[in-house]
Amino acid sequence: MSGFIRSRAGKAIGGIAAVGISALFLAGCTGTGGGGDASEPADDQPREELTLKVGTALPQTGNLAFLGPPEEAGVAYAVSQINEVSDTTGLTIDPVYGDSGDTDNKAYETEIPRLLGEDVSAIIGAASSGTSLQFIDQVVGAGVIQFSPANTSDQFTTYDDNGLYFRTAPSDVLQGEVLGNLIAEDGAQTLGMIVLNDSYGTGLAKYVTEAFEAAGGEVVAAPTYNTGDTTFDAQISEVLAADPDAIALITFEEITTILPSLFGQFDASKLYFVDGNLSNFGDEFPAGSLTGAKGTLPGLSIDSIGDFTDALDEFVASEGIEPLTEYSYAAESFDATILLALASLAANSTDPADIAAKLIEVSGGEGDGEKCTTYAECAEIIVGGGVADYDGVSGPITFNEVGDPTEASIGIYQFGEDNTYSAYEG
CATH class of the missing domain: 3.40.50.2300 (Response regulator)
Structure with a gap:
């Protein structure tokens, strides 16, 4: 791999490091990251009615179990927004929730085969980089997307993932x-x-x-x-x-x-x-x-995404879910789910390779999309024949060719x- 990190030193402003938070840029690495050249549907091809199955392997147990509730709530909230407009987009998400556990209890050893057996197109998780590394080969080897909201290990930047691994969290x-x-x-x-x-x-x-x-x-x-x-x-x-x-x-x-x-x-x-x-x-x-x-x-300061966390609290209450006490990676989990749905919609397909080929585009990584900040807004652009560039709750995201976000706070x-x-x- 040849690559570079470009950043500018900065001070903390309102709880966010200003570089040290800058933008994170990663040069191309052959054979790795989210990409692909699946053919686009012809302009006159009729839009399919799509049911996108997405699994989660998030920490319900183990040494990151405190992150499970906000992450799963973020996924569920995104699913509710996606399915709310399914009559106009033609896409519905069918979530299948699972436990990643950790490298001690090894819940993933039974959960990942179960999720793959449900014929999911993508698995959101794990939170722990070490846990994700235990099953990434199994997931991408099955031709399924693995999309983590919280993996930060630098190992994923150069991992041989068949173009099927993405993350909304930046490298450590x-x-x-x-x-x-x-x-x-x-x-x-x-x-x-x-x-x-x-x-x-x-x-x-x-x-x-x-x-x-x-x-x-x-x-x-x-x-x-x-x-x-x-x-x-x-x-x-x-x-x-x-x-x-x-x-x-x-x-x-x-x-x-x-x-x-x-x-x-x-x-x-x-x-x-x-x-x-x-x-x-x-x-x-x-x-x-x-x-x-x-x-x-x-991620952006939790104080700065108060509108999102307030809405998430209202959603959790409406679903009878136990109130959240943490919000870490809730926004990144929400954005991961939205991006998967938008990429499926843009590909007019639930095939994982087709979705992976569109994830960079809908994140704005190809630089030619129309900015949008909600699923409904972005979906309308796609259904209307345009290219959407989703800026999420957790930040602009903007994937590079290896499935890493190029901007992060x-x-x-x-x-x-x-x-x-x-x-x-x-």
Whole structure:
């Protein structure tokens, strides 16, 4: 592969890192990513009545289970909007929900065959990069699209995926740059990390380290642990013994076991979280335990997409679903579902290869579409014979030829006295 990352250093503005959030550009890689040359239907070809089956392999269980509710709600909300206008578009989505689990409980070993047996055209998931890597070959080998709303490992950029893998979350190259620079800008000269030993954890730790060291800092300890581990005393002791100015916790839900051992031994305002563990802990810990701690999360600031989260809350209530307490990757899951439907509509087909060949187009990756921001608006353009360019709730998206979004934002958040986070205004 030949490629480059182009970004501009920037400061945090209203909770969003301004480059370090910039745009992420990836040059072409042969043999990888979402693309294809399926033939387009002739202009005079009648439009088909389409029923698009989409499966989900999102974390109902495992060490990212806290992300399951917002992600599944995002999918379900998109399905409701798509099916609401099916009488004018001719396309209906039939969702099949499933559990990805994690690499410890391995729920995917039974769930992925079940979903493929349902003859789905695409599977949305997993949230965890490490989990997705366990079944991507099985999915794309079956000729089915895998579309993750939350995978951030850089491994997917060059993965040999038969042109059938896409994601609405950016690579950790960007989050690592933002987090490493944030820690340095906050005045830390030495950094300790506790790192999940999988493609997500070690990859993100690598880019945090590169950014922090480029800013003049030194990583003094970075012990790892494995999925399924339940005690972390050795890792905590190693990091504290190095006496760092700051600690970055690159973990999943194991954070709830790690944090109590840090309380009282390390200044909470010098702790840094990542998307895998940024959560509204509330009364799970004593009030004020996390005051001042910061974290990063790919996507537009949750505070800036309040209209979407309010509408999502109303939808969840109308469906009798338990109210959401987290919104991480809900917008990315919503957008993934909308994009799959638009690509199916543009291809006039539910064949995965045909859909994959249109995903770049409907995201605006070919640069010749008409901007639109809702499914109904974009579908009207497509049905009318035009080319739609969907700008989503999570951002412009705009896929490149390897199925990665070319523009992305990283939100920066800070915990208050109630152990919940909001956009950082520093």
